[in-house]
Amino acid sequence: MVIPEYFAPVDPSTYTEPEKEKVSLDNSLQLILIESIDNVMYDNIINYESAKQIWEKIEILCEGTEEVQSNQSWILVSQYEAFMAKPKEGITEVFERFNKLINDLQLHGKYFKADEVNLKLLLTLPDKLEQKSSVIRE
Structure with a gap:
């Protein structure tokens, strides 16, 4: 996998319909996860950008490595x-x-x-x- 030197964010207005659905689903999942945790855990996950990243961090916080x-x-x-x-x-x-x-x-x-x-x-x-x-x- 090649990592580009510079990551330019994509303008949301250029998203296709499937991409819009994925973003909407991810936002919904993030909201569900954030609403279901306490303030202490919230401080640990606030900087993550996707529901998958949030979930993985919650797993580590609850179950450990x-x-x-x-x-x-x-x-x-x-x-x-x-x-x-x-x-x-x-x-x-x-x-x-x-x-x-x-x-x-x-x-x-x-x-x-x-x-x-x-x-x-x-x-x-x-x-x-x-x-x-x-x-x-x-």
Whole structure:
């Protein structure tokens, strides 16, 4: 692809009908994207000229780069492997934390078999909940 030394903007009055439709669609999409974000994100995308550029920037702001996503995935797997119930935590709190971790892992494309997940949860419960854990296992 050859990049011209000088980029001269095209006069909108010389656009063909298909070009006018594309510009109109892009403007509509930009408006939708801009109206759907908060002020903090708005400051990051205000200088972009097309809906595609705005969308790509929003994606990076929300999801991070591929390297960031890979690191998040690795951190989540480490948290899963090291997951333990906290000392004075009830079974409901343990389950809520564990369930959130499993959901986050699935969002990052990491899936575990249901029986593995269930066993992991039961093995992380504190000793004071051993009786309930045994009943659930059976």
